[in-house]
Structures are given as C-alpha cells and as structure tokens.
Amino acid sequence: MNKERKTENLLLYNGRIYTQVPEAPFYQALGIAGGKIVWLGMDDELYQLPPDKFKIINLRGKTVLPSFFEAHMHFAFWAWSLGYIELSGCKSYQETLRAIKSRSQELERGQWLVGQGWFKDGWENPVWPHKKDLDRLVPNHPAVMMSRDQHAIWVNSRALLKAGIRADTPDPRGGEIVRDESGEPTGILKDTAAQQVYRIMKPPTDVRGSLLLKTAEMHAHSLGITGVASFDSIDGFRRVQSFHRKIGLKLRVSQFVPSDHLDELISLGIQSGFGDRFLRIQGVKYFADGALGSQTALMFQPYKGTKSDYGLALYDDDELKAEVKRCARSGLNVAIHAIGDRANRMALDAIIKAQGRSAGKFRNRIEHCQLLKKEDIERFGPHRIVGSVQPVQMPLDIDMIKKYWGRRGRYSYALKSMLRSGARLAFGSDAPIEPPNPLLNIYLAVSRHPRQTDKPFYPSERIRVEEAVFAHTYGGAYSVEQEKLFGSIKIGNFADLVILDKDLHCISPDQISHVEVLGTLLEGEFVYGKEYFQDW
Ligand SMILES: [Zn+2]
Structure with missing residues (x-):
C-alpha cells in the first residue's frame, strides 16, 4: 500500500552532510521536494534555489547521514519484546520477583506473562531462580522469564505443563532441562531446551500487537533507523502486513521468509522484491548451523576441550546446495545463518555454486559470519556476497569465543579482513537478542573495545x-x-535521513555511542525530532 504523503519542501543548510557516495562525499546543504532529494550543494550555492518554494532549516553545523538501516532483526518479535517486563535493572533475586509481581495482576485470561533481561551473576547474591517462586506470584498463567544472554529461560509450572516438559522428558541436543536431586525440573531451561516453550508461546492480541508495532517503529525512528531486514515468523509477518494495511508502516521492512515455506513461495511465483517500498519479501532464510553459546555452531575442528564435538550441521553440503539452487532458479535470494567456520564454508559453497558466473544478478547474504577461515574471507568480495554482521553482540560473545574457540577467534568478527576482500558489509543487531543501536554498532566495529576492563x-x-x-x-x-532508492544522499533518492548532534568522523571513538540523534526523516518528513527543529 503506497499511501500518498503530502510533505513540505525542505531546504537544510549549514550542515555537515556525508553522502556515502564516493565521487561526491560531502555537502553543506540539501533540498527535498516530494519526499526526494532534489538538490545538493554548498552554503554559498543556495542562491540557485527559489527560496519561496522551501521551508528553510538551519542545521547549525549538525551532521546529516542517510538514515540507518538495521540489516538483521526480527521486527514483530522485537516489538512484542517491548511489552515484556524488563528485569535487567534488578539488583537481586528479591527485586526481580517484586518486578514480576507488580505486573502479574494485570493479565487477561490465557495471557502469558513474559519478562526479559535477568542476569543472576549481576545480583547481590547470585542464585539460580526457581519455578516455585514464580508459581507463587503467577499461579494461573504461564510465565516465562528470559535471561539477558538468551541462554536460559526461567518458567513456572504452568508453562512447563503447557510445553509438556516433565521429569522424564529427555534433554534435547544442545540444551538442558535443569533438574533438582529428585529429577524434578527446576524451571530453568537452557539453550535449545527453551525452544519447547518458545514454540507454544502465545503472541499478543491483534490490538495489542498493533500498539507494540507502532511503539517499535517510533523507537526505531528515535535511533535514526528507517529501514530493517526482518526475519519474522509467518505469524509475525502476517501481523506486520495487517498493521501496514490498517495503519501504514513508516518503516521500510524487507522480510526474509523461513525456508520451510520455500515451496509455497515458488508455487505462488513470488520473487525477491515482491511488495511495495515499505513492506516486501526479499528472500528466504536458511540455518546452516546452531549457535556458539550452546556449542552447536558447526566447526572444522572440535570445540576446545572436546575430542569430537564439531557442533551441529542442519544440512549436509549437497542438500544446502540444492536448496540455494532452487531459490536462485526461482528468483529468490537467500540469507543463510552461519556461525561456525565449517557452516560458513558450507554457506559460501552453496551460494557460489548457485550463482555460477552471474553473481551480479543476485543479492545473497550470510547472516552473522561469526567465524571464518582466512581462505573463505577472500570469497565474499569476488562473488558479491553480503556479510550481515552484528558488532553489538561482541560484548556477550567474547568470553565464549575465548572459551570454545581459543585462538581460532582471530577471524571472528573479521570486519577489516572482510572489507579488504571486497565484502559488502551490512550491520544489524538481531533484535530482540540485542536492542538495535546503530551508534553502538559503529563504536564497537571501530574500537572492538566492548568492555572498559578488557583490551580491544x-x-x-x-x-x-x-x-x-x-x-x-x-x-x-x-x-x-x-540501494538505488535510499541508503545514500543522492539526487533522486528518497530523503531518508538522520541528523546527529556530533560529527562521528571528528570525535574520539568512545564518544560515538553517546552521540544524540536529533532528527530522523522518512521521505522528507520528520518522523522523529520535528519539535526540535521547529524554531531553527
Ligand atoms: Zn536473527
């Protein structure tokens, strides 16, 4: 649905405008009409424009960039998470329980109580939470509390019952149902064991869902984000479509459809790009392996301290090749989740094989690219494969990288090496795993200094x-x-812009994540910070 937007013509001047166009990287002034960039120049060239046709804004030396694109998130899932109880600020188990109690009164029939962000090692007296404490507070509704590092959930008895987890339920591969001495589950489910609960969790109602999507959209704007690549489930995608039809998205969402729906996409003839400029299908999402935290990322060499644990392959090489080939023949790009070095090899092999000699016709991506072999890094550039990476995950990953991968970690988050090979990088957060935060991403990519106490x-x-x-x-x-529509400041592109308080290029790196977003424009309209520029 392309709603016609009536926007003012704007003329921004006295700014520091970084275009991301190598041939013309910098301007001071910019004209917007009909939602698009129509003029670029320096302040002493403003006379070229008819002044009565534009509303004029003096940027007072502030910095303008193309607005940020968040290249990997789960939009609806992130939106739902904004409605969860936030537990990350709690300093003890008692405080955590109080925070849960305060929200346990307002539940509708059948509603799940969901919280996130508890972190026992940050508590005064670190203890593992227990289901019996949740049962006392929330006896009649299923309750799920996710840990900050996403490696454990703490649930009550009702949630265990609904998920069918009992004393005699075996641990799934890559996960653990924590039990007491008598074998009774304690309510802590680690790694893949949590999937059994996630699978049956009820999403919010339609009304509440729309409210949360709107909240998420506004939150994205406040961070300077106007576009995302989303890896939502089918239900999430359906909700986003309803929202777009009824209310109209003000965020550009490119959806990747889970690979188990490839047959439906092909039988309907849907190809990459189907949709409008706010909501479209961009491709198909595959998983080559699991995750580092659960040691299910697929490795060439066994995990440190094990003799034969190589992680988990979700495809064998030929299967994945056949899948990607099918996508390529059907006009669909792929995004393949790959964490371990062996999984990344498999993903690269499959994409390169499917692309054949026509790499230029595709826009295939590898998600995370977390550990690469040096020789594989060299393959991104020539085959035009996008490396979709999330530097914001670095702080939580570093200890695990050291613990499980040891010196192999040298080519983990190998951003410079990837760029040198000609790889196209795209940054994201994997929200709700980490909150989206472009400035923090930029800081971490530039500094690789995730914690004050450590060395880079x-x-x-x-x-x-x-x-x-x-x-x-x-x-x-x-x-x-x-990229022909937005992502750079160029005449003819949509005026999707972010205005920052400081010039990232001129401050010390540790200031970057503290820079303020003053305004965000989508197609020439302020979607954030309009008041701020009212009297400028
Ligand atoms: Zn993800």
Whole structure:
C-alpha cells in the first residue's frame, strides 16, 4: 500500500552532510521536494534555489547521514519484546520477583506473562531462580522469564505443563532441562531446551500487537533507523502486513521468509522484491548451523576441550546446495545463518555454486559470519556476497569465543579482513537478542573495545568510522537490493535521513555511542525530532 504523503519542501543548510557516495562525499546543504532529494550543494550555492518554494532549516553545523538501516532483526518479535517486563535493572533475586509481581495482576485470561533481561551473576547474591517462586506470584498463567544472554529461560509450572516438559522428558541436543536431586525440573531451561516453550508461546492480541508495532517503529525512528531486514515468523509477518494495511508502516521492512515455506513461495511465483517500498519479501532464510553459546555452531575442528564435538550441521553440503539452487532458479535470494567456520564454508559453497558466473544478478547474504577461515574471507568480495554482521553482540560473545574457540577467534568478527576482500558489509543487531543501536554498532566495529576492563579484541580487525557508517547505511540498503532508492544522499533518492548532534568522523571513538540523534526523516518528513527543529 503506497499511501500518498503530502510533505513540505525542505531546504537544510549549514550542515555537515556525508553522502556515502564516493565521487561526491560531502555537502553543506540539501533540498527535498516530494519526499526526494532534489538538490545538493554548498552554503554559498543556495542562491540557485527559489527560496519561496522551501521551508528553510538551519542545521547549525549538525551532521546529516542517510538514515540507518538495521540489516538483521526480527521486527514483530522485537516489538512484542517491548511489552515484556524488563528485569535487567534488578539488583537481586528479591527485586526481580517484586518486578514480576507488580505486573502479574494485570493479565487477561490465557495471557502469558513474559519478562526479559535477568542476569543472576549481576545480583547481590547470585542464585539460580526457581519455578516455585514464580508459581507463587503467577499461579494461573504461564510465565516465562528470559535471561539477558538468551541462554536460559526461567518458567513456572504452568508453562512447563503447557510445553509438556516433565521429569522424564529427555534433554534435547544442545540444551538442558535443569533438574533438582529428585529429577524434578527446576524451571530453568537452557539453550535449545527453551525452544519447547518458545514454540507454544502465545503472541499478543491483534490490538495489542498493533500498539507494540507502532511503539517499535517510533523507537526505531528515535535511533535514526528507517529501514530493517526482518526475519519474522509467518505469524509475525502476517501481523506486520495487517498493521501496514490498517495503519501504514513508516518503516521500510524487507522480510526474509523461513525456508520451510520455500515451496509455497515458488508455487505462488513470488520473487525477491515482491511488495511495495515499505513492506516486501526479499528472500528466504536458511540455518546452516546452531549457535556458539550452546556449542552447536558447526566447526572444522572440535570445540576446545572436546575430542569430537564439531557442533551441529542442519544440512549436509549437497542438500544446502540444492536448496540455494532452487531459490536462485526461482528468483529468490537467500540469507543463510552461519556461525561456525565449517557452516560458513558450507554457506559460501552453496551460494557460489548457485550463482555460477552471474553473481551480479543476485543479492545473497550470510547472516552473522561469526567465524571464518582466512581462505573463505577472500570469497565474499569476488562473488558479491553480503556479510550481515552484528558488532553489538561482541560484548556477550567474547568470553565464549575465548572459551570454545581459543585462538581460532582471530577471524571472528573479521570486519577489516572482510572489507579488504571486497565484502559488502551490512550491520544489524538481531533484535530482540540485542536492542538495535546503530551508534553502538559503529563504536564497537571501530574500537572492538566492548568492555572498559578488557583490551580491544583483535585490534587489527578494527574498521574506520566511515566504513562502519557505510555498513549501517548504504550497506544495509544494498543487502536488500534497495540501494538505488535510499541508503545514500543522492539526487533522486528518497530523503531518508538522520541528523546527529556530533560529527562521528571528528570525535574520539568512545564518544560515538553517546552521540544524540536529533532528527530522523522518512521521505522528507520528520518522523522523529520535528519539535526540535521547529524554531531553527
Ligand atoms: Zn536473527
């Protein structure tokens, strides 16, 4: 649905405008009409424009970039998470229980109580939470509390019952149902064991869902984001479609459909790009392996401290090749989740085989690219494969990388090496795993210094500010084949822009994540910060 928007013509001047266009990287002034960029120049060239046709805004030296593109998130799932009880600020188990109690009164019939962010090692007296404490507070509704690192959930008896988890339920591969001495589940489910609960969790009602999607959209705007690549479930995608039909998205959403629906896509003849400029299908999402935390990422060499644990392959090489080939023949791009070095090899092999000699016709991506073999890094550039990475995950990953991968971690988050090979990078957060935060992403890519106490993590893989900004703007648009519409500041492109308080290129890296987003424009309309610029 393309709602016609009536927007004012704007003329922004006295700014520091970084275009992301190599041939013309910098301007001071910019004209917008009909939602698009119609003029670019320096302040002493403003006379070229008819002044009465534009509303004039003095940027007072502020910085303008193309608005940020968040290249990997789960939009609806993230929106739902904004309605969860936030437990990350709780300093003890008691405080955590109080926070849950305060929200347990307002539940409708059948509603799940969901919380997130508890972190026992950050409590005064670290103890594992127990289902019996949740049962006392929430006896009649299923309750699920997710840990901050997403590796454990704490549930009550009702949730266990609904998920069919009992004393005699075996641990799934890559997960653990924690039990007491008598074998009774304690309510803590680790890693893949949590899936059994996630699978049956009820999403919010339609009305509440729309409210949460609107909240998420506004939150994205406040971060300077106007576009996302979303990896929602079919239910999430359906909700986003309803929202778009009824209310109209003000966020560009490119959806990747889970691979178990490939047959439906093909039988309907749906190809990459189907939809409108706010909601479209961009491709198909595959999983080559699991995750590092549960040691299910697929490795060439066994995990440190094990003799034969190589992780988990979700496809064998030929199967994945056949799948990607089918997608390629059907006009569908793929995004393949790959964490371990062996999984990344498999994903690269499959994409390169399917693309054959026509890499230019495709926009295939690998999600996470977390650990690569040096020789595989070299393959991204020549085959035009997008590396979709999430530097914001670095702080929680580093300890695990050291513990499970040891020195192999050298080519983990190998951003500089990837760029050197000609890889196209696109930055994201994997929200709700981590909250979306482009400026933090940029800071971490530039500094690789996730915690004040540590040394930078393999500092030779640090990238420059302009490279990180590019990955969060043009790189993101490129990753969903939209770079001709937005992602750079160019005449004819949509005026999707972010205005920042400080120039990221001129401050010390540790200031970057503190820079304020002053305004966000979508097709020339302020979707955030309008009041701020009212009297400018
Ligand atoms: Zn994801």
